[in-house]
Amino acid sequence: MATIGAFFLAFSAQAGRLSVFVGQTLASILRPPIYFHIIGQQIIRIGYFSLPVVALTSFFTGGALAIQIYYGGNQFNSEAIVSSIVALGITRELGPVLGGLMVAGRVSAAIAAEIGTMRVTEQIDALTTLSTDPHKYLVAPRVIAATLCMPVLALVADIIGIFGGFVVGTQSFGFNAAIYVQRTINFLTIDDVTSGLIKAAVFGFIIAIMGCYNGYYSKGGAQGVGRATTNAVVSASILILAANYLMTSLLFSS
Amino acid sequence: MTAKIALSDVHKSFGTKDVLCGVNLEVEKGQSVVVIGGSGSGKSVMLKSILGLLTPDSGSIKIDGRETVRLARGGRADIDHQIGMLFQNGALFDSLPVWKNVAFCAIQNDGMGEADARDLAVDALKQVELGAELLDLSPASLSGGMHKRVGLARAIASKPEIIFFDEPTTGLDPIMTDVINHLIRDCVQELGATTMTITHDMTSVRAIADKTALLYKGEIIWQGTTDALEASDDPFLNQFINGLPHGPIEVEGQQLDAAPNAEAD
Numbered sequence: 300m301a302t303i304g305a306f307f308l309a310f311s312a313q314a315g316r317l318s319v320f321v322g323q324t325l326a327s328i329l330r331p332p333i334y335f336h337i338i339g340q341q342i343i344r345i346g347y348f349s350l351p352v353v354a355l356t357s358f359f360t361g362g363a364l365a366i367q368i369y370y371g372g373n374q375f376n377s378e379a380i381v382s383s384i385v386a387l388g389i390t391r392e393l394g395p396v397l398g399g400l401m402v403a404g405r406v407s408a409a410i411a412a413e414i415g416t417m418r419v420t421e422q423i424d425a426l427t428t429l430s431t432d433p434h435k436y437l438v439a440p441r442v443i444a445a446t447l448c449m450p451v452l453a454l455v456a457d458i459i460g461i462f463g464g465f466v467v468g469t470q471s472f473g474f475n476a477a478i479y480v481q482r483t484i485n486f487l488t489i490d491d492v493t494s495g496l497i498k499a500a501v502f503g504f505i506i507a508i509m510g511c512y513n514g515y516y517s518k519g520g521a522q523g524v525g526r527a528t529t530n531a532v533v534s535a536s537i538l539i540l541a542a543n544y545l546m547t548s549l550l551f552s553s
Numbered sequence: 554m555t556a557k558i559a560l561s562d563v564h565k566s567f568g569t570k571d572v573l574c575g576v577n578l579e580v581e582k583g584q585s586v587v588v589i590g591g592s593g594s595g596k597s598v599m600l601k602s603i604l605g606l607l608t609p610d611s612g613s614i615k616i617d618g619r620e621t622v623r624l625a626r627g628g629r630a631d632i633d634h635q636i637g638m639l640f641q642n643g644a645l646f647d648s649l650p651v652w653k654n655v656a657f658c659a660i661q662n663d664g665m666g667e668a669d670a671r672d673l674a675v676d677a678l679k680q681v682e683l684g685a686e687l688l689d690l691s692p693a694s695l696s697g698g699m700h701k702r703v704g705l706a707r708a709i710a711s712k713p714e715i716i717f718f719d720e721p722t723t724g725l726d727p728i729m730t731d732v733i734n735h736l737i738r739d740c741v742q743e744l745g746a747t748t749m750t751i752t753h754d755m756t757s758v759r760a761i762a763d764k765t766a767l768l769y770k771g772e773i774i775w776q777g778t779t780d781a782l783e784a785s786d787d788p789f790l791n792q793f794i795n796g797l798p799h800g801p802i803e804v805e806g807q808q809l810d811a812a813p814n815a816e817a818d
Contacts, residue, residue, distance in 0.1 A: 416647075424606050425644035429658045429707075430633040436661075 327434040337440040346448030357456035361463025383486040385464030394456035399502035410510030411531035415517035415524035449503030509535035563612035574771035590768035596751040637713035643704035645692035677706040718750040734760035
């Protein structure tokens with residue numbers, strides 16, 4: 300009983316501290332000055348350098364999805380089903396979610412390690428004594444950059460994922476390329492794509508916040524930074540999946 | 554006359570551990586005060602409380618007569634502007650070259666342009682006897698002594714009225730220790746700044762202190778001038794400055810032989 304109570308108290312304390320951290324971050328995003336040059340640097344690091352990971356992940360996912368649908372469905376009418384379900388699955392779910400999880404592994408860990416190292420080497424204290432708000436200088440630019448980059452990465456994942464399905468469909472199953480493309484275009488609606496992009500923006504916010512939060516409160520030297528990095532990836536991944544469920548319920552319930 | 558820095562009955566605990574137990578200390582304008590004390594005596598917590606990085610549980614910390622405890626970060630911006638700080642390990646920003654580290658405050662807060670910021674960095678580096686060839690180097694490529702000196706250059710670049718030094722000579726060889734001590738002394742005299750240094754290096758104390766305070770178990774148990782330090786017969790002070798393993802100060806589980814003498818010399 301005492302263990303459960305202690306766990307609940309610790310969980311409540313963490314949730315409260317995270318809420319305050321998110322509040323401080325939102326306030327620092329809205330208040331000037333805004334460090335545009337740091338946001339630009341972070342867009343390159345978070346967005347541009349994540350492109351290969353996201354592209355490869357979505358290409359193979361699109362291909363695997365096409366194979367599963369082909370063999371799992373009616374093979375005699377598969378040309379229509381494969382193109383439409385690949386497009387739907389990738390744009391609504393797999394593009395943003397798998398892209399988000401891959402970026403969480405790459406970016407959230409990197410942010411937590413960088414800010415965590417700054418914490419344990421007193422660089423964050425140094426920022427404060429140099430009259431610079433660490434939230435504005437370190438956290439806000441990363442959160443803005445990740446929130447802006449993730450929808451773009453999801454759009455890239457959508458296109459490449461659908462292309463992966465197209466390659467498998469036309470090369471392995473002998474589908475007609477023109478018909479495959481036409482059916483994909485006819486089936487997809489703008490809402491399918493935008494719902495995925497909205498999800499991706501939320502995932503970007505989660506990825507950056509969890510990386511910054513865990514790094515900001517890391518302690519205990521190198522071991523503490525390692526723990527912060529692990530916690531950042533695990534918590535970001537779980538929150539992405541939970542947020543995906545919630546947003547899917549909200550966006551597609553009506 | 555109002556003290557430049559005044560601590561009155563400052564308490565700070567972490568959980569059940571009392572770290573500061575009623576610290577009282579005044580630093581006059583232009584004075585160089587060194588706070589000595591063993592590891593875990595509360596020196597860093599006291600310094601971080603003055604800098605606003607930690608909030609004391611109770612007590613008062615005034616800078617230029619203005620209360621700073623529980624002052625919002627935005628509210629103490631003008632106080633922070635007159636403060637420079639040299640951290641124990643330099644705390645230089647890894648992601649920035651040396652010149653951006655040194656001129657950081659001017660670039661971020663005053664919007665100084667690149668050319669002027671580089672000139673400012675050259676001047677500050679010159680004051681700590683470093684050349685302009687370091688400007689574009691990364692902090693990771695500097696030696697320990699250079700790290701400290703670049704940190705000192707950053708601390709004095711904005712010409713602050715108050716400078717704090719956190720164990721400025723820790724981890725340095727005796728020659729570099731002497732160099733850093735003299736640089737601190739010279740820079741401070743040139744700027745006319747008020748300084749507070751925390752250290753357990755007695756060489757630094759003798760080189761840079763106008764006044765010394767001994768912190769033990771979260772309290773200032775002795776304070777006085779450097780001359781008084783040498784002449785004092787305070788058993789705590791004698792044990793500390795002579796590095797004796799036996800005496801009233803608890804060392805590695807040893808017990809007190811005498812009660813703290815709270816009287817100042």
